[in-house]
Amino acid sequence: MIKLQHLPTHKEHLNDIHRFKINTSATIKAEGQAHVLSRLEGEKIEIITKDSISFFHYAESFVIPAAAEEYIIRNLTKEPVMMVKAFVKN
Template identity: 35%
Template sequence: MRPFNYSKIKEEKWNSEILGLIAAIYKFAEKQELYLKQRPDELEKLVEIAKIQNTEASNAIEGIVTTNTRIKQLVEEKTTPKNGDEEEIAGYRDVLNIIHESFDMIPITQNYILHELEFIETRRYTINNSSLHKTHGTVNMLNLVDGKSAVIEGDFEPFIVHYAETFIIPASIKEYSIKPYGCDEVKVLKAYVRS
């Protein structure tokens, strides 16, 4: 076992940004626990709506579309896919279910994601106006971590994401922009495969 000198932590200088982020984590964790206790049914409904909207928007970017009724039925597993597009939608649903149901068992740590030798890169962006992003031929997975909502535009039908929603930009899209919508500033976390 490697020894760790805890006294070095006392010498560490913590800037206000890091302290603010730590405080925000605790604040939101407390709010989530309170909301889970007070309104678990409402939260579950919101999660189900978010899964349907996420599945529809992410697949539409790749040109995979069907009716709203079919997407809802596929996401809720009330029907079986009729064609290749619907199989893609069902596959996306399955991945979302794994993330939502087993997130606490997925062994992803900060060291794994941020390690310089690993294949996943993460970036944080604070956006006040419009911010142009290039995919460089790799899938971009993003989450709106702060701000009311943002509009995503590119070589596809523009769409709006709201606070805490995750969206995916496929590798086939060369570039896209993110800009605040209904607010002055948004913060986005982006993960992508290093090239």
């Protein structure tokens, strides 16, 4: 299950922000854009792309390139994880 919340930015800002909470896993489409993700809550996640699998812990940030097309965020703990995703506005 995923709970998504849009955090609007000023209309002149280049970026947009989503905050989401994940209980188990979520598939995110890149939609032709790179995503910058930061962990806010939770201990450990796994990121699965078509080319790799990576693990991230609390308070780490990372970039998913647009070439990934989509990625899976899998929560590896029993407690929900909270993430912030920044990306360029359309």
